[in-house]
Amino acid sequence: MQSTVRLGNLDTTRDFTYVQDTVNGFIKAIQAEGVEGGQFNLGTGAEIRVGELAENIIRKVGRPVTISLDPLRLRPEKSEVLRLISDNRLAREHLGWQPQTSLDDGLDQTIAWISSHIELYKPDVYQF
DSSP states (O other): OOEEEEESOSSOEEOOOOHHHHHHHHHHHHHOSSOTTOOOOOOOSOOEEHHHHHHHHHHHHTSOEEEEEOGGGOOOGGGOOSBOOOOOHHIIIIIOOOOOSOHHHHHHHHHHHHHHTGGGOOTTSOOO
């Protein structure tokens, strides 16, 4: 049976950071001296189209899935951000932080974790 994943704008790009890398950035910020009140981007500096990300996940999961554009998931035109990409230069310079987990490895780890905790999810229910 083929499933359908309903998504909004497939052409927007995003910069995804693995959760452990984000946590490590928080820890480094706590430990760093003289950075109180500073703002640091903990992104990777790499972007991916949402549609490409979905295709990568579908390929990794190995199930037949169709991607469908759902108008209910589209943001109003004036509020949509077409490109989000981080500049982590300050985090590297002041915290000694940089991401350690590639998007590909992060997806593998996330898929494995969700697979072993599937009872926590309702994949057929759209969560706003």
